[in-house]
Amino acid sequence: QKExxxxxxxxxxxEGAIASLNCxxxxxxxxxxxxxxxxxxxxxxxxxxxxxxxxxxxxxxTAQLNKASQYVSLLIRDSxxxxxxxYLCAVDSGSARQLTFGSGTQxxxxx
Amino acid sequence: ETGVTQSPTxxxxxxxxxxxxxxxxxxxxNTVSWYQQALGQGPQFIFQYYREEENGxxxxxxxxxxxxxxxxxxxxxxxxxxxxDSALYLCASSLGTSGYSEQYFGPGTRLTVT
Numbered sequence: 001q002k003e004x005x006x007x008x009x010x011x012x013x014x015e016g017a018i019a020s021l022n023c024x025x026x027x028x029x030x031x032x033x034x035x036x037x038x039x040x041x042x043x044x045x046x047x048x049x050x051x052x053x054x055x056x057x058x059x060x061x062t063a064q065l066n067k068a069s070q071y072v073s074l075l076i077r078d079s080x081x082x083x084x085x086x087y088l089c090a091v092d093s094g095s096a097r098q099l100t101f102g103s104g105t106q107x108x109x110x111x
Numbered sequence: 112e113t114g115v116t117q118s119p120t121x122x123x124x125x126x127x128x129x130x131x132x133x134x135x136x137x138x139x140x141n142t143v144s145w146y147q148q149a150l151g152q153g154p155q156f157i158f159q160y161y162r163e164e165e166n167g168x169x170x171x172x173x174x175x176x177x178x179x180x181x182x183x184x185x186x187x188x189x190x191x192x193x194x195x196d197s198a199l200y201l202c203a204s205s206l207g208t209s210g211y212s213e214q215y216f217g218p219g220t221r222l223t224v225t
Binding site: 004030031032034036042043044045046049051088090092097098099100101102103104 | 113144146151152153154155156159167169199201203208209210211212213214215216217218219
């Protein structure tokens with residue numbers, strides 16, 4: 001059973017702080033890693049993709065990948081109340097390159 | 112907005128009935144994947160369609176079936192509905208089936224089975 005594990009939270013940070021979201025995965029053959037943001041009652045929205053070891057930055061978001069440790073993380077700098085959502089880690093696996101999702105981490109940014 | 116559309120938005124069905132959900136992929140995308148998301152959980156992969164053929168399937172019974180049409184739109188059919196089928200059904204479109212293909216989700220169909 002290929003698994004993706006996330007801290008379920010909830011995680012609360014004050015406005016302007018750095019939010020750190022973590023994810024581990026079991027399938028060493030996975031090539032691609034994605035972070036989705038899901039607001040309550042909405043569908044997941046792709047915010048970051050990462051394929052190589054190291055850091056990838058996009059605005060206030062930084063994704064970090066360590067394939068040796070089977071670990072991927074998302075940092076949100078200068079967190080805003082509008083960042084309050086559930087963040088889903090997704091890992092590609094299987095012949096159809098299906099995405100396996102974690103159960104999500106609920107983030108609340110306090111004004 | 113991703114350009115992926117789904118219909119209907121909400122649906123209420125009775126146990127034992129059949130349902131068809133529809134998805135139109137983003138312009139230029141030729142692959143559609145379907146996911147089921149139960150409350151408080153991450154989406155679970157149902158199956159993927161590429162070039163009108165099923166290209167992979169998750170751990171779902173045969174009463175979950177699908178189609179893809181020449182314009183890349185897709186349908187998810189569920190027969191003999193069970194109470195546990197109540198969930199948000201999401202379709203995601205992508206270009207190709209590579210592991211590097213980013214998948215973009217539609218707004219989802221909320222199915223309630225009573």
